[in-house]
Amino acid sequence: MRKTLFLGLLAIGLVGISPAQQKKQPTKKEAGVKPEEVRQVLLSGFEQDPKFLWKLEQDESQRICSQYPSREAMPAQAIQKVIELDNKNIVYPQWGIFWGDWKEGKKLVDSPRGGRFASYGFPIKPPTRAGTATPATS
Amino acid sequence: MRKIFLTSAVFGLACAGLLGYQTVKAQDQELSPEEEIRLVQEFNRMMAEGINPGEIWAEMGKEAFKKYNLDKCDFGLGPGKVEGALAQLPRYFPDAKKVMDLETRIGWCLQQYAGMTPEQVKKFATQCWGKSQCMGEYDAIVMYVSMASNGQKVNVNLKNPQVKRMYEIGKQIYYARLGPWDFNCATCHAGQQEVRIRATKLWSADRPGEAGQAVSIFPKYLVRWAQPMTMHYRYAECMRQMRWPTFEPHSDLAVALSAFLYGTANGTEIKVPGIGR
Amino acid sequence: MATGTAIVRVPKEAQKGQVIRVQMVITHPMTPTRRDPQTGQETPGHFLTKLQLFYNDQLVSEMNMAAGISANPFIALPLKVESAGVIKIVYEDNKGGKWEKTAEITVK
Numbered sequence: 001m002r003k004t005l006f007l008g009l010l011a012i013g014l015v016g017i018s019p020a021q022q023k024k025q026p027t028k029k030e031a032g033v034k035p036e037e038v039r040q041v042l043l044s045g046f047e048q049d050p051k052f053l054w055k056l057e058q059d060e061s062q063r064i065c066s067q068y069p070s071r072e073a074m075p076a077q078a079i080q081k082v083i084e085l086d087n088k089n090i091v092y093p094q095w096g097i098f099w100g101d102w103k104e105g106k107k108l109v110d111s112p113r114g115g116r117f118a119s120y121g122f123p124i125k126p127p128t129r130a131g132t133a134t135p136a137t138s
Numbered sequence: 139m140r141k142i143f144l145t146s147a148v149f150g151l152a153c154a155g156l157l158g159y160q161t162v163k164a165q166d167q168e169l170s171p172e173e174e175i176r177l178v179q180e181f182n183r184m185m186a187e188g189i190n191p192g193e194i195w196a197e198m199g200k201e202a203f204k205k206y207n208l209d210k211c212d213f214g215l216g217p218g219k220v221e222g223a224l225a226q227l228p229r230y231f232p233d234a235k236k237v238m239d240l241e242t243r244i245g246w247c248l249q250q251y252a253g254m255t256p257e258q259v260k261k262f263a264t265q266c267w268g269k270s271q272c273m274g275e276y277d278a279i280v281m282y283v284s285m286a287s288n289g290q291k292v293n294v295n296l297k298n299p300q301v302k303r304m305y306e307i308g309k310q311i312y313y314a315r316l317g318p319w320d321f322n323c324a325t326c327h328a329g330q331q332e333v334r335i336r337a338t339k340l341w342s343a344d345r346p347g348e349a350g351q352a353v354s355i356f357p358k359y360l361v362r363w364a365q366p367m368t369m370h371y372r373y374a375e376c377m378r379q380m381r382w383p384t385f386e387p388h389s390d391l392a393v394a395l396s397a398f399l400y401g402t403a404n405g406t407e408i409k410v411p412g413i414g415r
Numbered sequence: 416m417a418t419g420t421a422i423v424r425v426p427k428e429a430q431k432g433q434v435i436r437v438q439m440v441i442t443h444p445m446t447p448t449r450r451d452p453q454t455g456q457e458t459p460g461h462f463l464t465k466l467q468l469f470y471n472d473q474l475v476s477e478m479n480m481a482a483g484i485s486a487n488p489f490i491a492l493p494l495k496v497e498s499a500g501v502i503k504i505v506y507e508d509n510k511g512g513k514w515e516k517t518a519e520i521t522v523k
Contacts (some may be wrong), residue, residue, distance in 0.1 A: 033306040038314075041307050045391020046383035055317045055383050062315040066322070069313050069344060070329045185426065189440040191487035194420050271444045271486055273417055364444070364486035 061085040180289075192281055192359035192366045192411030195273070199282025202275040211247035213240070213283070224287035224408060228397045230300040237304045239396035241370050244279060245388040263387045267371055270363040280368045281357050284410040292354060292403045301397055304390075308398030311391065312343065321380035323395075338415070343402055350403035355412025362415055369396060418443055423504060423518040429496050431522050437468065437502055439516070440489045447482030463508045468492055471500035496522050 042056060058066065061082045068074045169177075203209065203220075213223035214231070228239035234246055245259045254262065266272035296302050312323045326333060326340050327349075333340045341348035357366040367375075370392050374385040385391070421441040429435050441463065448460035460482050468476040476492050494502070499521045507513040 033303060033310065037303075038307050038310045041390045041394050042311055042314075045386055045389040045394075046377075047386055049383065052383040055381070058314070058316060062320055065320070066310075066314040069324055072329070181426075185424070185436065185438065188489050188491065189422055189424055189438050191440050191442065191489065193422055194440065194442050194487075197420070197422070271442075273442065361485070 059085075190359055190411050190413055191364070192357065192413070193285070195278040195281040195357075195366055196285045196411075197282075198273065198275070199278035199280070202279050203282055205275075206248055206279070207251040208244070208247055208279065210251045211243070213243060220283045220286040222287050222290050224284045224410075225290040225293050226295065228301060228304065228393055228400060229295060230298050236390075237300050237393055237397060239369070239393050239400070240283060241280060241368060242388045242393055244276075244283070260387060263370065266365055267374065270365060272365050274365070277357065277366050277368060281366055281411060284357055284408070287408045288410055290408055292350065292400055292406050292408060294397065294401045294404055296401050296404070301401075304394050304397035305401045308394035308396070308401075311394060312398055317380060317382050319381050321382070323376070325380075343399075347406070349399055350406030353399045353403045354406040354408045355410060357410060358412040358414050360414055366411055419506075419508070419512050419514045421504065421506070421514065421516045423502065423516050425502055425518050425520050428521050428523060431497055432495065434493050434495045435520070436491045437494050437504075437518075438489070438491045439504060440487060441506060442487050443508065445482060445484055445486045445488065459509075461508065461510055463488070463506055466490065466504060466506040468494065469503040469505065470494060470496070471498070472503075496520060498522055 046052075046056070064078055064082055065074075068078070071079070209218035211217065212231075212233070213220060214226050214229050215221075215223055224240055227243070228237050230237050231243065231246075238246060241263065245263060248254045248259050248262065249256065263276050266274035266277055294301065294305075296305060313328070315322045324343070326335070328342050328344050330342070330344060333342070341352040343349050353369075356372065357368045358372075359366045370385075370387040373392055373395060374387065377383075377385045419442065421439055424438045426435055443461075443463050445462045446460050447462070449458045450456070451458070462482040462484070463480045466476075466478040466480060467474060468478075475494060478490070478492070480488075499519075501517050501519055503515055503517045505513070505515040
C-alpha cells in the first residue's frame with residue numbers, strides 16, 4: 001500500500017515538476033493554476049447546451065477523487081469519505097433484497113440434470129446412462 | 139520462403155540503395171557516409187513497412203494547404219514553414235496571445251487568411267466526423283503538416299509560463315472526475331497496472347514513454363473508418379464515450395489536453411501517420 | 416482528389432535482374448454488393464476489379480480483385496527488373512472508373 005502510494009506520488013511529482021516549484025506531496029492545487037482558471041477552460045471546451053451543463057458540476061465525492069490520480073494513490077480516509085458519501089446514493093429495491101437460499105442453488109448447479117433455471121421442479125437423481133457431464137470430474 | 143525473399147530483397151535493396159545514393163548524391167551535393175547510410179536505412183525501413191493509406195491524405199493536403207492560403211500561416215517557425223512544426227506545438231503565439239496546438243492554429247489561420255468565420259471553421263474541421271472513407275480537406279491539411287515533422291522529436295517548450303499553465307490545467311482536467319459516470323481520462327489512461335479494452339492494451343500517462351508512443355502517431359489512419367483521425371476528433375470521441383458534454387474542437391480545453399499530452403511525450407520521435415484498428 | 420487516387424512506390428535504383436517490390440496504395444471504398452433483408456433490394460457494390468502492372472508498356476502482372484478486399488487496399492507486387500524504365504499500374508473498378516499511375520526506376 002505504501003509502496004504504491006509512493007509510486008503514485010513519484011509519478012505525479014515527476015510529471016508535475018518544474019524548476020521553480022518542487023513539491024513532494026500530491027499536486028492537489030498547483031501553485032500556478034487556480035481552480036477558476038481550470039473551470040473556465042473546461043466550460044469553454046464544450047458546446048454550450050444548457051441541457052447538459054449539469055454534467056460539468058462536480059459533487060463532493062468527485063471533487064475528492066479528482067485530487068488523486070488513481071485509487072491506489074488515495075489515502076485511506078479519503079477512500080472512506082467517498083464511500084460514506086456515496087452510500088447515501090445507493091437505492092435499494094422497494095420490496096427488499098431477496099436472495100434465496102444458496103444451498104438449494106448449489107444443489108441445482110451440482111446436479112447432473114439441473115443447472116437450468118426451470119429445473120427446480122424436476123427430480124434430481126443421477127442419470128441412467130453414464131457419460132453425461134458431471135461437475136469437477138473432467 | 140516469403141521470409142527469405144523479403145530479407146534478400148531488403149538486403150539487395152540496401153546494397154543497391156547504398157551504391158545508388160552515392161552516385162545520385164554525387165551529382166547533387168557531398169553527403170557524409172553516415173548521412174547516406176541513414177538515408178538508405180530510412181528508405182529501406184519505409185519500403186519494408188509498406189505505405190500507410192493516410193499518406194494519400196498528405197498529398198491531398200499539400201494542395202489544400204495552398205488553396206486556403208495557409209502558406210502565410212506561421213506555425214512557430216516562420217510563415218508557411220511546416221518542417222518541424224508539429225514537434226514544437228503546442229506553443230504560445232504572440233499574434234493570437236494564446237497557447238495553441240496544431241489544429242487550433244490551423245483553425246485560427248483559416249479565419250485570418252482564408253476568410254472563414256468561426257462557425258465555418260468548425261464545420262470545416264468536423265466535416266469527416268462520424269463518416270467513413272471521407273476524403274476531407276481538413277484532415278488532409280492536418281496530415282500534411284504533421285507528416286512534415288516525421289523523424290523529429292517532440293519538443294514542447296514547457297519553460298514558457300503560458301505553455302506551462304496550459305500543461306497544468308490539462309493535467310487537472312485529465313484527472314478531474316466529471317459527468318454522470320464519474321469518468322475522467324485517467325479512468326482508462328492512467329495507473330501503473332495494465333488496462334485493456336477487449337484485446338487492446340491502453341497506454342497510461344503514469345507509465346513513462348507510453349503517452350509519447352500514443353500521441354506521436356497522430357493523425358492516425360483507422361482501418362475501421364478508412365480515414366485518418368486527428369487529435370481533436372479523438373478527444374471528441376473519448377468524451378462522447380465518457381458521457382461528457384459535446385466537445386468543441388479548436389477550444390482551450392483541446393489546447394490544455396494537447397499541452398499535457400504532448401508535454402508528457404517530450405522526446406518521442408514523431409512517426410505520422412500511425413495505423414490502428 | 417477522390418476515389419481512385421494511388422501512391423506507387425518503388426526503389427529509385429535497382430540492380431539488373433533484381434526482384435523488387437512495387438508497392439501501391441489506392442483509395443477506394445471497396446463496398447460489397449448488399450441486399451436489404453427486408454425489401455430484397457440490392458445496393459450495388461463499388462470495388463476495384465482489375466489491376467494491371469506494366470513494365471515499359473509490357474504487361475507483367477494482372478490481378479483480379481473483388482469486394483473481399485478491404486477499403487483503401489495496399490498491394491505489393493514483385494517485379495524482376497532488367498533495364499531502366501517506367502512502371503505503370505492501370506486499375507479499374509466495377510462502376511467504370513479507370514485510372515493509371517506511373518513510377519520510374521533506374522537500373523545499374
